[in-house]
Amino acid sequence: MKKIAAVLLTAALGVVLAPTASAHPGWAATWAASPHEPTDVFGPTWGTEGFDNHTVRQVVRTSGGGPAVRVRLSNAYGSTPLKLTGATVARSAQGAAVRPETVRHLTFGGHRSTTVRPGGELVSDVAFLPVEPLQRLTVTLYFAGRTGPATGHSFATATSYRAGGDHRADASAAAFGEKSESWYYLSGVETVDRTPRRxxxxxxxxxxxxxxxxxxxxxxxxxxxxxxxxxxxxxxxxxxxxxxxxxxxxxxxxxxxxxxxxxxxxxxxxxxxxxxxxxxxxxxxxxxxxxxxxxxxxxxxxxxxxxxxxxxxxxxxxxxxxxxxxxxxxxxxxxxxxxxxxxxxxxxxxxxxxxxxxxxxxxxxxxxxxxxxxxxxxxxxxxxxxxxxxxxxxxxxxxxxxxxx
The missing domain is CATH 3.40.50.1110 (SGNH hydrolase)
Structure with missing residues (x-):
């Protein structure tokens, strides 16, 4: 069914959905955060220690919309492979809560789990979640094992949330009792672009x-x-x-x-x-x-x-x-x-x-x-x-x- 949906969307939009391309005329950046080394210079973050059996929920706001999205993750400053157990994207509700009917599990090359090489980045496959301009999206990452220090963006002026264990598909905010004002590993969100150039x-x-x-x-x-x-x-x-x-x-x-x-x-x-x-x-x-x-x-x-x-x-x-x-x-x-x-x-x-x-x-x-x-x-x-x-x-x-x- 997913392959059929991808073919139909490609035909309808006249674009090629290439999940691993770093830049493609069928995609447009709608949100970004420039990654850098983990630091506590702006105040304590989770980045210097990293994560271990944690779910990290991060809220961003799109600038433009589109019929589908994909997510970009960065391990640019990691010294070891980053093992991501799973991730979701959804429309945001209040705080760490999301709208349950919009939760989409992200895949990477068709798999929910993936590894990002040290110094590298990875782009998810297309997620069939329509978004509007200026809409808040929530990206949730689950790490079953120890990550080590986390590439991210320390000064986010936005709240991120953390929970122990696997809560990537939770609609409720109940498990997310910890807060941070930084982003972790998430470096971009892109939307399918209906036009040749946006x-x-x-x-x-x-x-x-x-x-x-x-x-x-x-x-x-x-x-x-x-x-x-x-x-x-x-x-x-x-x-x-x-x-x-x-x-x-x-x-x-x-x-x-x-x-x-x-x-x-x-x-x-x-x-x-x-x-x-x-x-x-x-x-x-x-x-x-x-x-x-x-x-x-x-x-x-x-x-x-x-x-x-x-x-x-x-x-x-x-x-x-x-x-x-x-x-x-x-x-x-x-x-x-x-x-x-x-x-x-x-x-x-x-x-x-x-x-x-x-x-x-x-x-x-x-x-x-x-x-x-x-x-x-x-x-x-x-x-x-x-x-x-x-x-x-x-x-x-x-x-x-x-x-x-």
């Missing part, structure tokens, strides 16, 4: 793209707000990592942008446009030493621009457009200095005037306090003078000219 937009950057300061479970990050403006006309996925930098790797804040760009941005199915907002940590970290982020060299505007040019070259080589975003005001932030302010001003001037980006979005102008342009507008400040509030993220999304996407 023009997926990837928001690429650091914690401001990741959504630091936004309401937990509110889906108020600026890429979420942008997805709401587009409402399925284009998908928007988030490739932000808190603390990430353009020019330097980190054990806690991910690989540098120039290294991870190919995987996290250009590797998204149906990507057409990237919004690049990154560089403030390169400028600020030299004045805010963090052991796990060493080295913390002082950077010049020319250094940051050289990184941008590398990213633009990578994107254009793949036929992908890059929208350059100006760096937000950060006066009063823990790592603000007058010297850093001068570098930010020079970088922003280059973004606006160089003509090297395909388009520009002026996030600085959209979020600055008119009375003190080097500072965030108080209503747009989450409280640390660096990360926007929900209202600030909404203002950022409103500043994007949709025609440039």
């Amino acid at each position: 023009d997926v937009v990837v928001a690429f950057g650091d914690s401001i793209t990741d959504g630091a300061g936004a309401t937990v479970d509110g889906d108020n990050r600026y890429p979420d707000e942008l997805a709401e403006r587009l409402r399925g006309r284009k998908n928007v996925v988030n490739a932000g990592i808190g603390g990430n930098r353009v020019l330097n790797d980190s054990a806690c804040f991910g690989e540098k942008a120039t290294e991870r760009f190919a995987r996290d941005a250009l590797g998204q199915p149906d990507v057409r446009t990237v919004i690049l907002l990154e560089g403030i940590n390169d400028i600020g970290f030299s004045n805010f030493p963090i052991d796990c982020a060493l080295p913390n060299p002082v950077v010049t505007a020319a250094d940051v621009v050289a990184g941008y040019r590398d990213l633009i070259r990578q994107a254009h080589a793949k036929g992908v457009r890059v929208v350059g975003a100006t760096l937000l005001p950060y006066k009063g932030a823990a790592y603000h200095t007058e010297a850093g302010e001068a570098v930010r001003d020079e970088v922003n001037a280059w973004i606006r005037t160089s003509g090297e980006f395909d388009a520009v979005v002026d996030f600085e102008k959209a979020t600055a306090d008119p009375a003190d342009p080097d500072s965030l507008l108080p209503a747009y400040d989450s409280g640390d003078k660096l990360h926007p509030s929900d209202a600030g993220y909404r203002a950022m999304a409103q500043a994007v000219d949709l025609s440039v996407l």
Whole structure:
């Protein structure tokens, strides 16, 4: 029956459902989380220890819809094979609960259990679960044995749930008594694309793209707000990592942008446009030493621009457009200095005037306090003078000219 259903769906949509292809014109990214090494730098997570006879339930919100989905899992930073006993996808209900009639067991090459090699990723077979734009989905993973440290995304601004034993098909939330604000192993959700090309937009950057300061479970990050403006006309996925930098790797804040760009941005199915907002940590970290982020060299505007040019070259080589975003005001932030302010001003001037980006979005102008342009507008400040509030993220999304996407 499953084979017959796949044939019928393929015929109806005119696409090929290739379950192991990393990118295929019949699929479009609808949600993503950039993986990195497990870390507790943002607070305690389950990632550093991993799982052992645990069920992990994770809730995401799609940006676009489609008649079927598949799920992407990452073991990019695992040193041993990841043995997944089973997984399900379903439409979300309240908290850890799901709608029982929508539960679908995921398969991988026709099998419910699978193994993801160290450093690798795996894409599920098609799951016949129609989804709508801006709909919450729940992905549940069960690990019967010990996983070791878990590749994931520590700063999720969303609640994940854990239960002892196998509860992958539970509709109820009763067994899920533990909570975390991180994602584990789950790196993408993709939908069948009815059109030859949906023009997926990837928001690429650091914690401001990741959504630091936004309401937990509110889906108020600026890429979420942008997805709401587009409402399925284009998908928007988030490739932000808190603390990430353009020019330097980190054990806690991910690989540098120039290294991870190919995987996290250009590797998204149906990507057409990237919004690049990154560089403030390169400028600020030299004045805010963090052991796990060493080295913390002082950077010049020319250094940051050289990184941008590398990213633009990578994107254009793949036929992908890059929208350059100006760096937000950060006066009063823990790592603000007058010297850093001068570098930010020079970088922003280059973004606006160089003509090297395909388009520009002026996030600085959209979020600055008119009375003190080097500072965030108080209503747009989450409280640390660096990360926007929900209202600030909404203002950022409103500043994007949709025609440039």
